[in-house]
Amino acid sequence: MSTTTSHTPESDGPVEGPLRPHGRLIHNEATTEIPVHLLFRDDPAPVSVPLKPAVVGRRQGTGEQPRLRSPIPSKARPAAQVDPDLAECPAGVLPGMAGVCAGVGGVAGCVAASWWAGVLPRLAEQALGLPALAGAGLGPAQWAAYAGAGALGLLGFGGLLRGRTGRAWVLGMFGRYRGTVRRTGLLWVNPLLRRRRVDVRLRHWRSEPMPAADGSGVALRAVVLVVWRVRDTARAVLGVEDHETYLRECVEAALARVPVEMPGGTRGAMESAGDALTRLVSADAAPVGLEVFSVRPVCVEYAPEVAAAMHRRRIAALDAQQRSSMLTSVVDSVEDTVTRLTMRGLVELDDYERKVLVRDLTVAFCSGRGEPVA
Structure with a gap:
């Protein structure tokens, strides 16, 4: 066998x-x-796999040749864009006195047409110093005079506009942008234009608590202070539906991408978080005509769902840190005391007596510091 x-x-x-x-x-x-x-070979030979471009194998019986699999290019995040032709430009306005004169002329024309038709009250004629007139009645000519004078009065008074410092008016007609008025005082514009008031002053906005996270992914709630203003009124009013809501959404999106530290951390971390938030919000708000100067967290706290657990964790960490510091101080004090006693020849200790002395000194120092000894 x-x-x-x-x-x-x-x-x-x-x-x-x-x-x-x-x-x-x-x-x-x-x-x-x-x-x-x-499964149990003594010396398995190393297997080297050469790195080659990924290929797609051909199907059997089809005669197809293997094709190289081209890598999919990564796409960058598209930037927000609005109509490039939409930009702020000054609107054509006239001094307000021109509108006042036109309105007064329209009122005077209506009074004259009433006097001509003989429908002006006698007291009004006497007050205006007009001679008594029999009147021709309300005919086509009188109605035409009424229409012309009324249109002139409506055109004059209806186009009056008051410009204030820190305010601007965005004008449009039939859905088309016609210009922006930044001048102050009494002005006159076409009464058929649609007017939208925009605040162009430097503004600050304190947000409500927004969701955020720290570097470890712990859920937080952050309140940020945003300093901003409207730079391009045309894009701010016509580029988005509501530029204030758009700014709030940009701040919330930036908080989701930038880690925020709890108060008490390093000042550099807080400053870097504020700079990153400012940079992101400025880049997102610039295409719609908003200029952001600063985005700073002013209040950061744990989210309600993790607040209790993180509070206990921080208390435990502080307690451990305090105990470690106290123990280090006690050990240094005991070592210094024993060293001085032995080096000066005050006592002669063997190993057992040294251990007893160290134990008694440790208990005494810990009791003096108000720390219970286990």
Whole structure:
């Protein structure tokens, strides 16, 4: 009977025995056979896999050649854009006195048409110093005079506009931008234009608590102070539906991308977080005509769902830090005391007496500091 040398999983040395076929390790409906001798080879040869471009194999029987799989280029985040032709430009206005004169002329024309038609009351004629007139009645000519004078009065008074410092008027007609009025005082514009008032002063906005996170991903609530103003009134009013709501959404999106630290951290971390928030919000708000000067967190606290757990964690960390500091101080004091006693020759201690002295001094120092000794 022939014998052969084989290896078994339990021993590393050769075992003499009859030659037996290799057993099966796994064999069922869902797996294939794995010979045992492949799992326990002495010196497996290293397998090197060359790095090659990924290819898509051809399907059998189709004659297709393998094709290189081109990597998918990464797409950068698209920047917000508005109509490039939409930009602030000054609107054509006239001094307010022109509108006042036109309105007064329209009123005077209506009075004259009433006197001509004979419908002006006698008391009004006497007050205005007009001579008594029989009147021609309300005919087509009188109605035409009424229409012309009334249109002149409405055109004069309806186009009056008061410009204030720190305010601007955005004018439009039939959905088209017609210009912006930044002048102050009494002005006259076309009464058919639609007017929208915009505050162009330097403004600050204190947000409500917004969701944020720190560098470890702990949920926070942050209140930020934003200093901003409207730089381009046309884009701020016509580029977005509501520029104040858009600014608030930009701040919330920036808080989701920038980690914010709790109060008590390093000043550099808080400053860097504020600078990053300012940079992100400025980049998002610039295309709609908003100029952001500063975005700073003024109040940061833990979210309600994690506030209790994080409060206990901070208390435990402070307690551990205090205990470590106290223990270091006590150990230094005991070591200094024992060293001075022995070096000056005041006491002679063996190992046991030294241990007892160290223990008693440690208890005394800890009791003096108000710390219980375990």
